[in-house]
Amino acid sequence: MSSPALETYLARLYTDDALRAAFLLDxxxxxxxxxxxxxxxxxxxxMDRVGLQMAAASYRAKRAxxxxxxxxxxxxxxxxxxxLAAWT
Amino acid sequence: MAAxxxxxxxxxxxxxxxSQETARDRxxxxxxxxxAAGILSNLAQIDVLEVIAxxxxxxxxxGIAALSSLARQVPVSLHGVGMGLASTIPADPRRLHAMARLxxxxxxxxxxEHLSFVRASGVEIGHLAAPPRTPLSAAxxxxxxxxxxxxxxxxxLMENIATxxxxxxxxxxxxxxxxxxxHGAHVPLLLDLHNLYANAVNFGEAPEQLLxxxxxxxxxxxxLSGGHWIAAPGGxxxxxxxxxxxxxxxxxxxxxxxxxxAPQPLTxxxxxxxxxxxxxxxxxxxxxxxxxxxxxxxx
Numbered sequence: 331m332s333s334p335a336l337e338t339y340l341a342r343l344y345t346d347d348a349l350r351a352a353f354l355l356d357x358x359x360x361x362x363x364x365x366x367x368x369x370x371x372x373x374x375x376x377m378d379r380v381g382l383q384m385a386a387a388s389y390r391a392k393r394a395x396x397x398x399x400x401x402x403x404x405x406x407x408x409x410x411x412x413x414l415a416a417w418t
Numbered sequence: 419m420a421a422x423x424x425x426x427x428x429x430x431x432x433x434x435x436x437s438q439e440t441a442r443d444r445x446x447x448x449x450x451x452x453x454a455a456g457i458l459s460n461l462a463q464i465d466v467l468e469v470i471a472x473x474x475x476x477x478x479x480x481g482i483a484a485l486s487s488l489a490r491q492v493p494v495s496l497h498g499v500g501m502g503l504a505s506t507i508p509a510d511p512r513r514l515h516a517m518a519r520l521x522x523x524x525x526x527x528x529x530x531e532h533l534s535f536v537r538a539s540g541v542e543i544g545h546l547a548a549p550p551r552t553p554l555s556a557a558x559x560x561x562x563x564x565x566x567x568x569x570x571x572x573x574x575l576m577e578n579i580a581t582x583x584x585x586x587x588x589x590x591x592x593x594x595x596x597x598x599x600x601h602g603a604h605v606p607l608l609l610d611l612h613n614l615y616a617n618a619v620n621f622g623e624a625p626e627q628l629l630x631x632x633x634x635x636x637x638x639x640x641x642l643s644g645g646h647w648i649a650a651p652g653g654x655x656x657x658x659x660x661x662x663x664x665x666x667x668x669x670x671x672x673x674x675x676x677x678x679x680a681p682q683p684l685t686x687x688x689x690x691x692x693x694x695x696x697x698x699x700x701x702x703x704x705x706x707x708x709x710x711x712x713x714x715x716x717x
Binding site for chain 2: 333334336337338340341342344345370373374376377378380381382383384385388389390392393396
């Protein structure tokens, strides 16, 4: 086991609330419906469901934090870049 | 004859002493802009800095110049977070080329990445995720690390990650999976002791026993950080590795255990990503790391 299809399904479970809710109601059927093998679907049915919800919440917080910060340098980054540039 | 033997023993002992002194343990810090003032004012107490590489893949010329200048003042290691090398899906060569470019520009002494996947088929998870621990994902990781090594021009140190979820469909445990990759890819292990600790306490294993099952002779560097306990749905709690808290005593104890068991020099990096204390307090964390190393080395 472990395949691109399984990793893709896991990535979607971690990031898609509706998909995850459906999975938690009927894991085996949902896994099969999303193209996993019967063996993979069986393994997914035995998944650590508490951990799935906690990991998804943690990843959501990380994504939100990144979106909030954006890609602009923070003031602290700008000043040390000027300082180091002066050293060269 | 006895005198000659004594001289030979003395020569060997002197050589070992010199070697140990030359290849000594180092203790440093993860570079963060918020810590810059403290770091630049206290470089004498910081042996090495670790810089998040992804922050510089698209940096301005001035940003690269500043980082290069920093690397001339203190040894710098570049730390990647977005390659997703532990996957059955081939890594995106663009990120590998970006690391190669940055390594050339900055002349960093080393680079590292995580044993995680971060995306699949266009779905970005947004953080480090543990793939199913199987021989197939180990093989995928080994292939991706080989590709990264070819493109970047040097082998990465590969880091174990923390996970709040037991990776589903796994047929190997964490120690077996990590060992298979580290040996198969011929790379050093960047051993994050708080990640190890969190996984152990979250999934019912003794941290000291988990440490013993890792390839300790392959550890090149160590990460130390902290976390906090969060409530689990339905009751109970799990330890979240958040880099927002001090390194707990149990993790310093693991560093002492590691220093006792692994004779090679270790580079230890303290990571702090927010909830910043005074810089004196940060330096205190580095001193605790040095004390833990000394205790292990003298045991």
